[in-house]
Amino acid sequence: xxxxxxxxxxxxxxxxxxxxxxxxxxxxxxxxxxxxxxxxxxxxxxxxxxxxxxxxxxxxxxxxxxxxxxxxxxxxxxxxxxxxxxxxxxxxxxxxxxxxxxxxxxxxxxxxxxxxxxxxxxxxxxxxxxxxxxxxxxxxxxxxxxxxxxxxxxxxxxxxxxxxxxxxxxxxxxxxxxxxxxxxxxxxxxxxxxxxxxxxxxxxxxxxxxxxxxxxxxxxxxxxxxxxxxxxxxxxxxxxxxxxxxxxxxxxxxxxxxxxxxxxxxxxxxxxxxxxxxxxxxxxxxxxxxxxxxxxxxxxxxxxxxxxxxxxxxxxxxxxxxxxxxxxxxxxxxxxxxxxxxxxxxxxxxxxxxxxxxxxxxxxxxxxxxxxxxxxxxxxxxxxxxxxxxxxxxxxxxxxxxxxxxxxxxxxxxxxxxxxxxxxxxxxxxxxxxxxxxxxxxxxxxxxxxxxxxxxxxxxxxxxxxxxxxxxxxxxxxxxxxxxxxxxxxxxxxxxxxxxxxxxxxxxxxxxxxxxxxxxxx
Amino acid sequence: xxxxxxxxxxxxxxxxxxxxxxxxxxxxxxxxxxxxxxxxxxxxxxxxxxxxxxxxxxxxxxxxxxxxxxxxxxxxxxxxxxxxxxxxxxxxxxxxxxxxxxxxxxxxxxxxxxxxxxxxxxxxxxxxxxxxxxxxxxxxxxxxxxxxxxxxxxxxxxxxxxxxxxxxxxxxxxxxxxxxxxxxxxxxxxxxxxxxxxxxxxxxxxxxxxxxxxxxxxxxxxxxxxxxxxxxxxxxxxxxxxxxxxxxxxxxxxxxxxxxxxxxxxxxxx
Numbered sequence: 001x002x003x004x005x006x007x008x009x010x011x012x013x014x015x016x017x018x019x020x021x022x023x024x025x026x027x028x029x030x031x032x033x034x035x036x037x038x039x040x041x042x043x044x045x046x047x048x049x050x051x052x053x054x055x056x057x058x059x060x061x062x063x064x065x066x067x068x069x070x071x072x073x074x075x076x077x078x079x080x081x082x083x084x085x086x087x088x089x090x091x092x093x094x095x096x097x098x099x100x101x102x103x104x105x106x107x108x109x110x111x112x113x114x115x116x117x118x119x120x121x122x123x124x125x126x127x128x129x130x131x132x133x134x135x136x137x138x139x140x141x142x143x144x145x146x147x148x149x150x151x152x153x154x155x156x157x158x159x160x161x162x163x164x165x166x167x168x169x170x171x172x173x174x175x176x177x178x179x180x181x182x183x184x185x186x187x188x189x190x191x192x193x194x195x196x197x198x199x200x201x202x203x204x205x206x207x208x209x210x211x212x213x214x215x216x217x218x219x220x221x222x223x224x225x226x227x228x229x230x231x232x233x234x235x236x237x238x239x240x241x242x243x244x245x246x247x248x249x250x251x252x253x254x255x256x257x258x259x260x261x262x263x264x265x266x267x268x269x270x271x272x273x274x275x276x277x278x279x280x281x282x283x284x285x286x287x288x289x290x291x292x293x294x295x296x297x298x299x300x301x302x303x304x305x306x307x308x309x310x311x312x313x314x315x316x317x318x319x320x321x322x323x324x325x326x327x328x329x330x331x332x333x334x335x336x337x338x339x340x341x342x343x344x345x346x347x348x349x350x351x352x353x354x355x356x357x358x359x360x361x362x363x364x365x366x367x368x369x370x371x372x373x374x375x376x377x378x379x380x381x382x383x384x385x386x387x388x389x390x391x392x393x394x395x396x397x398x399x400x401x402x403x404x405x406x407x408x409x410x411x412x413x414x415x416x417x418x419x420x421x422x423x424x425x426x427x428x429x430x431x432x433x434x435x436x437x438x439x440x441x442x443x444x445x446x447x448x449x450x451x452x453x454x455x456x457x458x459x460x461x462x463x464x465x466x467x468x469x470x471x472x473x474x475x476x477x478x479x480x481x482x483x484x485x486x487x488x489x490x491x492x493x494x495x496x497x498x499x500x501x502x503x504x505x506x507x508x509x510x511x512x513x514x515x516x517x518x519x520x521x522x
Numbered sequence: 523x524x525x526x527x528x529x530x531x532x533x534x535x536x537x538x539x540x541x542x543x544x545x546x547x548x549x550x551x552x553x554x555x556x557x558x559x560x561x562x563x564x565x566x567x568x569x570x571x572x573x574x575x576x577x578x579x580x581x582x583x584x585x586x587x588x589x590x591x592x593x594x595x596x597x598x599x600x601x602x603x604x605x606x607x608x609x610x611x612x613x614x615x616x617x618x619x620x621x622x623x624x625x626x627x628x629x630x631x632x633x634x635x636x637x638x639x640x641x642x643x644x645x646x647x648x649x650x651x652x653x654x655x656x657x658x659x660x661x662x663x664x665x666x667x668x669x670x671x672x673x674x675x676x677x678x679x680x681x682x683x684x685x686x687x688x689x690x691x692x693x694x695x696x697x698x699x700x701x702x703x704x705x706x707x708x709x710x711x712x713x714x715x716x717x718x719x720x721x722x723x724x725x726x727x728x729x730x731x732x733x734x735x736x737x738x739x740x741x742x743x744x745x746x747x748x749x750x751x752x753x754x755x756x757x758x759x760x761x762x763x764x765x766x767x768x769x770x771x772x773x774x775x776x777x778x779x780x781x782x783x784x785x786x787x788x789x790x791x792x
Contacts, residue, residue: 248751268577272756322560322578375733378752385739386578389558400738402651 052521054236054503056514057244057259061216064200067188068140071148073426073512076185077263078220078241080513082123083188083205086114086133086167087179091284093338093429093510095179099128099189099206100167109174109465114167121227122191123203123210130161135192137169145196149186151443152433153178176462176470180429185513208234208517219243222516234517235505247378251498254279260503260521263514265496266379267325273498284508285329286495287336287427289434290319290380292371292387292488293412295419297448305361307485312354313394314387316347320491323382328491333478334425334434336492338510340467341431341474345482345489354394366395372412372421376405380422383490387422416446424493426512431474432462438486449486530781536774537719543767544594547587555580555588555741564757573763576749582760585741586767592742593771596657596735597722601715603661608668609704609711615669616676617699627673630666638663642725646734656735660722671714675707709786713779720775727768743768 062075067083070076088098100114120128137159140147155175160168171178181187190196191204203211206229209222220241224234242259244250247269253259255276265273273279292310300306316330329337332345358366373384381402388398398420403411412418427434436442439458440450454477461473481489495508505520547555559579567574573582615626633641638660645659679685680703688702729735730744738745743764750760 248754251755268752272753318558318560322558322563381738382577386558386560388739389556389578392553392556402733402737 052236053238053240054261054516054519054521055259056239056241056261056263056516057250057253058220058241059243059245059247059250059264061243062214062220065203065211065214066190066196066200067185068145068147068149068190068196069200071186077512077514078222079188079203079205080185080207080511081209081222081239081516082203082207082211083185083190084120084207085183085185085187085189087183089180089183089429089509089511091507091509095183095429098183099133103179110171112169112171112178114169116165116167117229118165120206120229122206123225123227124191124194125227126191128189128206129164129192130167131164132192133167133189134159134161136188136190139190139196140187147186149184152181152184153187174463174465176464177430177432181433184428184511209239212238217243228517230517235520236516239516254498254500257500261497261499261506261519263497263506265498267323267327267493267496268378270327270496270498271325278501280499280501280503282497282499282506282508283327284495285336285338286493286508286512287338287434287510288424288493288512289331289334289336289427290328290383290422290424290490290493291334292383292490293418293421293423293447294485294487295416295446295448296450296486297416298419300361300363300367301419303361304484305357306363307488309354309357309361309394310391310396311485311488312348312350312357313396314390314488314490315349316490317349318390319383319386322386323379324491324493327494327496329494330491331489332482333489334438334481334487335431335474335478336427339427339431341471343475343478345478347489351394358394358396363395366397368397368399369419370399370401372401372403372408372418374405374408374421374423375402376408377424379493380424384422413444413446416448422490427492427510429510431470432458435461435474435477438481447486449484451480451484451486454480454484525784527781527784529777530785533716533774533777533779533781536770537716537778538774540590540594540767540771540774543587544590547584547589547591550584550587555585556739557581564753564760566757567759574757574759576746576760577753582746582763585746586743586763589736589741589743589746589764590767590771592653592730592736592740593723593726593768596653596660596726597719597775599654599657600660600664600722600726601718603658604664604668604718605711605715607661607665608670609672609707611665612669612672612674613676613699613704616673616680617695623673626669630669633663633666638721639725639728642729643732643734646729651734651737653736653740656726656729659729660725663725664718664722667714667718668711671710672704672707675710676703679703679706709782713783713787716775716779716782720772720779723768723771723775 060074062078063070063072065079067076067079084099086098086100087095090096099117099120101117103112103114105112116130137156139145140150141153155171155173155178156169157172158170188205190199194204208225208228210225212221212223214220222239224237244253247266250262251269251272254262270281273281294301294307296302320326320328320330330347332347335342371384373381375381384400388400391398412421425434436458438449439455441455457473457477461470464470464473497506499506502522503519505518507515507518509515557580562575563577563579565571565575571581573586575581611626615623641663642659645662646655649655685702688698726735727744730742731748736742736745746764747761753760
């Protein structure tokens with residue numbers, strides 16, 4: 001393997017003069033001489049020829065660089081490094097200061113005051129003031145912007161800026177989820193007075209990296225923001241995010257050394273890299289919950305016994321092993337186990353009981369139906385195949401329909417025209433962001449699930465500040481989901497990144513973002 | 523003049539092996555190719571699983587045998603469609619006079635302008651994926667060569683004395699065509715049909731590889747290759763066996779075509 005790596009590196013050494021030697025050395029001699037290689041990197045702090053480039057593989061093109069114009073995870077994974085928010089999170093999901101050094105909530109819960117960090121400058125050189133923050137939220141909440149995530153922030157009715165370093169948000173009502181929503185990449189702070197139409201291609205943030213160039217289909221190059229407010233960060237002057245769509249090529253590139261870091265590995269890829277010498281794996285539970293969505297409005301799925309039977313007949317371990325290669329945890333609810341509000345729900349595998357429930361519902365011999373599988377996501381297609389094999393054992397014959405992603409979004413998700421489908425939903429920080437999806441008033445309640453008690457609990461939860469009380473409310477809500485089975489909750493996958501041994505400092509956040517500023521290279 | 527050559531024997535044996543595999547596949551219990559056993563996934567070839575198992579623990583040998591059925595079905599239907607569409611077109615061009623000849627031959631030229639796979643892709647995209655549509659798409663792509671061949675043969679035979687004699691004896695144009703002209707093209711058509719089988723298997727594999735042919739979970743060689751792609755570093759046998767199966771089938775039918783050509787059409791060989 002090492003011989004191959006050295007060979008390939010020599011072949012592409014022209015683009016990064018110091019790369020071949022140092023990478024090959026770190027793969028073979030990392031145990032013997034760590035000190036000398038650290039010294040070597042300390043001399044190359046971003047100027048001229050010695051600058052080391054971090055090569056990262058990403059699967060596809062970002063949809064522009066304006067976090068207000070997209071909900072696409074692969075785009076905000078990049079803009080996270082260009083922009084900051086008022087607040088941010090640590091690896092455990094605790095809120096911490098970002099552009100705001102402190103904040104306070106009024107006793108009635110309807111006024112939120114932020115004090116801004118001083119001396120923060122945008123990549124264009126101008127200093128951050130409360131006017132930038134106000135302009136950002138005004139633009140985001142303006143319906144003309146068409147921000148797909150704006151509904152998370154609609155509780156903000158007005159923003160005052162009593163002075164350059166203070167921002168006062170007036171809220172329509174208390175919103176327990178707002179502060180953590182403000183830590184999401186969708187709440188990035190953009191500059192005031194800039195023509196917003198340019199931000200899609202020329203982002204201007206306060207984050208650790210600025211966009212150096214973007215070549216569609218080829219790469220996104222980021223370079224360190226010279227004005228960045230956190231001393232000593234980012235560590236690496238240039239990051240080249242190379243677009244490599246094919247999963248096997250990504251792995252081959254990493255093993256050959258032309259890629260240093262591969263975030264967002266599938267379980268299938270991770271299982272191939274496991275045990276390979278010269279590769280480090282970083283793994284952490286994600287907040288992504290895979291579900292089999294059920295169209296509750298259609299026969300026979302409008303019968304709760306049929307839905308319960310489906311849940312009982314699917315062996316979640318088979319999905320975790322077969323589709324995720326073990327890089328996932330089975331769940332029976334719509335919150336990830338790393339959420340403080342998670343309450344484990346039983347997930348028994350009991351085909352006999354499932355058959356009994358089907359018989360009670362009037363389907364002693366099962367029935368035939370279809371399951372839509374978004375072909376963009378191989379893991380959902382594989383999960384669908386496993387589900388079809390599992391349900392065949394209780395007489396439910398599923399025809400697999402692979403659908404294009406755009407078709408899935410319009411037909412299954414927007415028009416609710418499907419019987420069953422497999423998809424993942426991204427957990428954000430607050431439990432409400434996931435659980436609200438099963439309220440019948442949610443615009444994308446594509447399961448057509450409607451339960452007034454559940455609706456009431458979720459509304460109560462969002463208006464409750466007391467954490468213990470909120471926990472009680474969400475425990476009840478999760479119990480309802482487990483009993484009513486509006487969807488079969490399958491598993492929470494792991495975030496997995498692979499990197500060469502020379503790369504360190506990679507840390508997963510409980511958000512779907514790639515945090516590059518802390519990454520270091522020898 | 524006719525002779526039995528090595529390509530005929532080797533091609534015949536390989537093609538027979540593919541047919542035998544497909545027949546063996548029908549003898550398996552239904553659902554055997556779909557049965558998952560995840561604890562036994564990605565097993566290398568060994569006792570119990572001579573070709574190993576895939577990522578769902580499905581037996582690869584079983585899937586190759588059942589996949590042979592799909593490949594042969596598509597190839598047979600496509601070749602039949604090609605013959606049924608191509609031969610009448612070719613005959614019409616040859617017999618229907620100059621204007622028909624021009625129109626029909628420019629039409630086939632137009633279809634020739636697209637690579638077969640691209641044309642099949644367009645047809646499947648328009649009709650939707652699946653086994654029947656794949657067979658139909660490949661059949662449509664196969665028609666122009668049959669039409670060309672039929673036309674050329676008929677034009678070649680028409681001025682010959684025995685045809686003139688038949689016409690002089692008072693037979694109508696249809697009788698001359700069916701009794702005296704077309705039989706003269708059978709040999710060439712058989713050769714083309716065999717070669718077309720090989721080509722059809724290859725295009726079916728390509729379409730299934732792209733996810734447009736046989737739909738999962740039904741096994742197909744192309745689909746198996748696609749599934750294997752993610753595992754070629756750790757489980758190369760997953761790609762090896764369906765790849766071998768495609769090679770054997772395509773080589774077999776092409777050699778058989780060559781051999782048939784030597785046997786039935788000796789004068790076309792140099």
